[in-house]
Amino acid sequence: MQTSGNTMLITGGTSGIGLGFALEFLKRGNTVIICGRREDRLEAIRKENPEIVTRVCDVADASQRENLCRWIMLEYPRTNVLINNAGIQLATRLTDPVPLDRVRSEVEINFIAPVHLSSMLSHQLASQPQAAIINITSGLAFAPLAHMPVYCATKAALHSLTLSMRYQFRHTPVQVFEIIPPSVDTELGHDMREDKSQSHGGMPIKDFLRDAMTALENDMLEAPVGPSVNLRAKREEMFPIMNR
Structure with a gap:
């Protein structure tokens, strides 16, 4: 992938991995x-x-995605x-009745939004x-953390979607990449922390970006980073270790 001279849209670009990219x-x-909420x-x-272009958009809302x-296509036709980056990570206890609004929010942002945005911009991208x-x-698409089952399931779904998307775009100029982060030092998952401004540790963002950019430059279409x-590679082995 060329990493200069592009015009790019990054969802969830106000913090963490999105802002880093x-x-x-x-x-x-x-x-x-x-874009961000x-x-x-x-x-x-x-x-x-000031060189960054910004747009308010809550990707959980279909009409806002359509407006975006x-x-x-009107203002930035090139x-x-x-980059489908926006995501939320919530704890969900499946042994009790689940709050459906939270489940729907995770599924909408983490999975439906990438499906919708990619499809709406598909002709625009393929014309370049x-x-x-x-x-x-996420690495959790392969070895999930059981206390955040919906998040992990949406990332597994996005992994599967990426395979199908890559196949469907195979006769176009559109390359379809999957970047698979480990735990990265961002505010993702703050729902589970008392201090909402606190990050959760993990791989430093600069180290993650270095490896992710190297993968893109080398056309590594499915790129796990760090852990x-x-x-x-060892999902069956890692699952019980992570969920002790």
Whole structure:
């Protein structure tokens, strides 16, 4: 994949992996568009990095996704990269009746949004000489943490979707990548922490970005990063270790 000269949309671009990718691709000479729910975060990023284009969009809302894609195709018709990064991670106790609003939220953001956005932008991407869809899954797609079953299931679904997507786009200029992060030092999963601003540790974001960018540069279409290599290769062995 070419890592410069692109016009790219990154969902969930206001923090963590999404913001990390945005800043890294900006340094490499790309036009970077990020979207997120919170205008205050977008405004702060704009002030610090005025070259980044921002757009308020809650990807949990189908109508907002549709408006985002119409805006992209009208205002940035050279868009050739979509990074499906937005995600939420919630604990779910399946031994009690589940709160369906939380389950639906995880499924909508983590799985339905990438399906919807990729399909709506498919003709736009395929019309470019070089293009890419980059789906951010998780090592937990392969060896799940049992206390967050819905999150892990959505990432497993996104992994499966990526395989089908890659096959369907095989006769187009669109490369379909899957980046498989381990636990990365971001605020993902803050639902399970008392201090919502606290990160959960894990692989430093700069180390994750270094390895992820190397995978993209080398056209590694399915790229586990760091500890995700073991989660993918030794899933049966890793599951009981992770869930002791």
